[in-house]
Amino acid sequence: MSARQQTAVPPLARTPRGLAARLARLLEENGTLVMVVAAFGIVMLVALRHALVVDGWLALASGREIAKHGLPSHDMLTVWAHGRRWVDQQWLAQLLFYWLWRAGGFKLVLLVHAALATGALAMAAALARRVGGTARAATWICLPVIVAYYPEAAVMRPQSFAYPLFVAVLWLLVTDARSPSRRIFLTFPLLVLWANLHGSVLLGAGLVSLAGVVELVGSLRSEPRRLSRRALAVATGAWLCLLVSPYAAHLPAYYEKVLFGGDFSHFVTEWAPTTLTAATAPVYLLVLAGMWLLGRAGGKVSAFEKLALLATGVLAFQALRNTAWLGLTALVVLPVLVDSVRPVVDEPRRLNRLLATAVVAGAFVAAGGVAAKAQSWFIGGFPPSAAHAAAAAAGSDGKVLAMSPYADWLLWSNPELAGRVAFDARFELLTRSQLGTLGAFEARAGNWISTARGYRVFVLDRRTDSKLRSALVHARIARLLLVDRDVVVLLRAG
Numbered sequence: 001m002s003a004r005q006q007t008a009v010p011p012l013a014r015t016p017r018g019l020a021a022r023l024a025r026l027l028e029e030n031g032t033l034v035m036v037v038a039a040f041g042i043v044m045l046v047a048l049r050h051a052l053v054v055d056g057w058l059a060l061a062s063g064r065e066i067a068k069h070g071l072p073s074h075d076m077l078t079v080w081a082h083g084r085r086w087v088d089q090q091w092l093a094q095l096l097f098y099w100l101w102r103a104g105g106f107k108l109v110l111l112v113h114a115a116l117a118t119g120a121l122a123m124a125a126a127l128a129r130r131v132g133g134t135a136r137a138a139t140w141i142c143l144p145v146i147v148a149y150y151p152e153a154a155v156m157r158p159q160s161f162a163y164p165l166f167v168a169v170l171w172l173l174v175t176d177a178r179s180p181s182r183r184i185f186l187t188f189p190l191l192v193l194w195a196n197l198h199g200s201v202l203l204g205a206g207l208v209s210l211a212g213v214v215e216l217v218g219s220l221r222s223e224p225r226r227l228s229r230r231a232l233a234v235a236t237g238a239w240l241c242l243l244v245s246p247y248a249a250h251l252p253a254y255y256e257k258v259l260f261g262g263d264f265s266h267f268v269t270e271w272a273p274t275t276l277t278a279a280t281a282p283v284y285l286l287v288l289a290g291m292w293l294l295g296r297a298g299g300k301v302s303a304f305e306k307l308a309l310l311a312t313g314v315l316a317f318q319a320l321r322n323t324a325w326l327g328l329t330a331l332v333v334l335p336v337l338v339d340s341v342r343p344v345v346d347e348p349r350r351l352n353r354l355l356a357t358a359v360v361a362g363a364f365v366a367a368g369g370v371a372a373k374a375q376s377w378f379i380g381g382f383p384p385s386a387a388h389a390a391a392a393a394a395g396s397d398g399k400v401l402a403m404s405p406y407a408d409w410l411l412w413s414n415p416e417l418a419g420r421v422a423f424d425a426r427f428e429l430l431t432r433s434q435l436g437t438l439g440a441f442e443a444r445a446g447n448w449i450s451t452a453r454g455y456r457v458f459v460l461d462r463r464t465d466s467k468l469r470s471a472l473v474h475a476r477i478a479r480l481l482l483v484d485r486d487v488v489v490l491l492r493a494g
Contacts, residue, residue, distance in 0.1 A: 024353060031352020032139040033125055038359040040146050041118040045366045047154050048110045049380050055157035056097075057382075057408035058425045059090075060109075063098025064412070066091055071246055077411055079399060079422050081429035087247045087254040092196040093158030106378040111371065113160045117153035120163030121146065124331040127171050131178065132300075133335025137342075141334045144282035149327035151279070151320075152270070159321075162198040165190055167328055169204050170308070173211045174332060177302035184211070184234060191241035199258060201242060203315070203325055207308055208238035214304045258428050270321035283323050286330045287313040290337075297340035305333045382406075386487040387413035390457050393481060393491050394420065398456030403442070403468070406459045406487065422455065444471050452477050458490040 027034060065072060072088050075081040088094070100109045121142075128138040153163065169187050176184040187208045194201040212235030219228035245251060274280050290309050298306060309329055316326035391414035394400050399420045402410055407424040410417055423430060423438070430438070441451040444467070452458070458478050460469050462485075469488055472478045478490035 027353040027356040028349035029352075030129065030135040031349070031356040033129075033135045033142060034356040035359045036139055036142045036146065037118070037122050037125055038356070038363045040121055040150070041114070041363045042359075042366045043150070044114040044118055044154065045111075045363070045370045048114060048156075048370060049377060051110055051113060051154055051156040052106065052379060052382075053155060054405040054408060054425045055155065055159075056109075057405070057412050059094045059097045059156075059158055060101060061408050061412040062088060062091070063094035063096070063101075064415070066095050067098055075426075075429055077418050077421065078407075078424055078426075078429075079420065080434055081423065081426070082419065084429050085250065086426070086429060087250045089245070089247060089251065089254055090158040090196070090198050091246070092193075093161050093198055096161070097156075097158075105375045107371065107373065107375055110156055110378050111367070113156040116160045117163055120167050120328065121149065121153075121331070123164060123167040123171070124328045127167065127174065127332045128335045130171075131174060131332070131336060132339075134339050137335035137338040138331065140338060141286075141331055144285050145327040145331045147282040148280075148286060148316075148323045148330075152324040158198045159200060162194060162200045162204075163324070163328070165194045165197070166200070166204060166325060167332075169194075169207060170329065170332060173207060173308070174302070174305060177211065177214070177304040180215070180230075184208075185237075187234075188237055188241050191238060192244045195242045195245050199255065200325070202255060202259075203312075203322075205238040205242055206311070209235045210307055210311070211304050212236070212238070214302075214307065218303075254428070271319050274317050274320050274323060280320070280323070283316050283326060286326060286334075287316065290330060290334055293334060293337035293341065297337045300336050300340050301333055309333045381486060382409050382413075383484040383487060384413065386459075386482060386484040386489055389482045389484075390414070390459050390489050391417060393489065394457045399454060400457045400459060401452065401455040402459035403461060403465050406461070410459065442468065444468060449475060449477065456492050457481075458492075460488045460490065462486045462488050 061077070062072075065077070066088070071091055072086045075084050075086045097109055100112055104111075124145075125138055125142060128141070129135065133141075152159070169190050172184055172187050172190075187204075191201060191204055191208065194204055212231045212233070215231035216228055216235060219231055242255075243251060247254070274283055276284055290313065294301075294306055294309070309326075312322070312326040312329040315322040387410055390400060390402075390410060394417065396416075397420075399422065400410060400417060401422040404425060407421050411421055411424065423434070427435065437451055440446045441448045442465075452472065458472060462469075462483060465488070469480075469490065472490060473480065476493050479493045480488070481491040482489040
């Protein structure tokens with residue numbers, strides 16, 4: 001055989017038989033981990049019926065505004081924030097979701113969301129194996145991780161795009177901490193993309209900058225009089241990436257208000273601190289176990305990994321919506337530490353392969369089953385009849401006071417209501433006084449009745465707003481018009 005003929009023969013690994021052998025070996029070596037990740041994917045698919053809520057409707061409605069009118073600069077959708085500057089930091093994610101909706105409706109939007117969240121978990125598991133953790137250790141860590149990760153990952157919103165970007169940035173930083181290379185600068189384009197998708201890019205930039213600071217401190221220890229230009233570029237360049245946005249001039253003030261100037265925890269439970277409950281126990285377990293493992297075998301991981309785990313742990317306690325980042329970080333960092341404090345045990349390879357194959361096949365079957373569902377299955381909690389009834393009752397000029405989670409759903413379902421809905425999920429556009437007024441109205445405190453003046457239609461949640469509904473009817477402010485599933489529509493009395 002000639003040299004040319006020899007090079008024309010594909011390597012064994014690239015033939016169908018070779019690929020099958022590699023896949024079988026992958027399943028044998030990582031069977032339990034593959035099973036857990038695939039099972040998580042099945043749960044995500046089954047739960048898609050409840051994945052489209054407040055932030056998702058806001059993303060779709062905002063994406064449509066961008067597609068039709070260009071990037072917004074001032075709010076024209078609500079009464080309370082009308083004319084106020086709107087820094088739509090996550091404009092690209094909103095536009096992408098809207099394009100997905102145009103291409104395949106709610107079904108495609110939610111399937112992509114499930115793929116993003118599940119893919120990020122799979123990436124974190126793969127990174128855990130890449131840095132030396134065994135499949136068994138990664139599996140044990142993955143179990144509490146998915147409990148901490150799921151509540152946030154299950155909700156379709158712009159943050160869905162951030163999960164794989166977070167793991168990609170973490171991948172570059174963790175591998176660079178172990179073997180420095182110029183690939184760390186690939187975090188910059190990832191941050192630029194992230195900066196136009198979701199505000200969690202602040203965490204990404206913080207981790208990249210942290211990696212630069214760690215390297216800078218290390219270089220000063222070895223050569224006290226010499227600064228590492230590479231480390232300095234990484235530490236400072238990460239923050240500059242945040243400003244590569246159409247809203248660059250207004251982003252610092254936006255981030256400052258979202259992080260420090262808002263009072264969202266009173267109205268959005270995800271912004272509240274993480275207290276110990278049965279649902280959040282895995283978060284506490286990951287943090288406490290992580291601290292214990294670092295104390296026992298901290299030398300097995302880099303200084304950056306230790307600080308990243310500590311930072312995401314602090315953020316997880318600060319707000320419920322940050323628990324997802326802790327989960328993904330813990331899945332990367334902790335498995336190798338678990339292996340250091342317990343003996344490595346051989347796994348039953350053939351059984352792993354069979355079970356993993358069965359669960360992965362089940363995930364594909366579940367994906368096919370969900371893809372075959374009608375579009376209405378994905379918006380079961382938001383009946384179109386209620387949205388149309390509210391719009392019809394409002395007429396051509398009536399205003400609507402809709403409590404969360406229905407304002408953005410109404411704006412999406414009935415674009416003609418733009419400018420006539422009291423407020424929506426963009427609480428960062430409201431003043432502290434308006435947030436206080438909203439709180440008083442929800443609690444029926446103070447002069448809450450005056451807040452209802454000027455509104456023809458009220459849209460409430462049957463479960464969470466039952467007392468408010470009774471108060472409005474008892475005070476003869478409004479009368480019941482329609483109850484459809486969990487949506488209650490009231491019409492002003494008289």
